[in-house]
Amino acid sequence: KKDNKVLFRLKVAADASSGIECPVCSAATRTTQRVRREMRTLTTAEWSKVTSAMWIMKTTSQADGVAAHGASFRTYDYFVAKHLVAMLDLRGDQAHFGPMFMTWHTAFILEFENALLSVDPEILAMPYWDT
Numbered sequence: 290k291k292d293n294k295v296l297f298r299l300k301v302a303a304d305a306s307s308g309i310e311c312p313v314c315s316a317a318t319r320t321t322q323r324v325r326r327e328m329r330t331l332t333t334a335e336w337s338k339v340t341s342a343m344w345i346m347k348t349t350s351q352a353d354g355v356a357a358h359g360a361s362f363r364t365y366d367y368f369v370a371k372h373l374v375a376m377l378d379l380r381g382d383q384a385h386f387g388p389m390f391m392t393w394h395t396a397f398i399l400e401f402e403n404a405l406l407s408v409d410p411e412i413l414a415m416p417y418w419d420t
Contacts, residue, residue, distance in 0.1 A: 323414035331416055342408040363404040
């Protein structure tokens with residue numbers, strides 16, 4: 290008889306006496322993680338860096354942007370098109386109206402943030418707007 294519950298059992302012992310060691314986590318330490326700030330808490334200089342980077346994303350071609358800023362660069366219009374294509378997919382809206390909303394937008398925002406930081410890494414993280 291097959292035991293399907295084995296798929297859900299924790300395989301790591303709760304104590305060190307078993308001789309089984311947990312793998313070391315390779316995630317970045319907290320001091321290297323990005324911290325997104327609400328846009329109204331940014332100084333004028335910080336907000337200017339964000340808008341300047343976005344302007345470069347808007348006015349620079351993909352090829353020129355990658356050459357100048359690296360492989361993470363994307364144009365602003367790339368993100369507009371990506372969002373539009375996901376919304377107008379013939380199979381139905383792939384970015385909204387379903388369980389994929391949060392996952393899709395999390396990946397979308399991360400890609401945008403990486404593109405923004407490729408232009409100006411001093412921004413540190415993309416700000417958010419809390420209404």
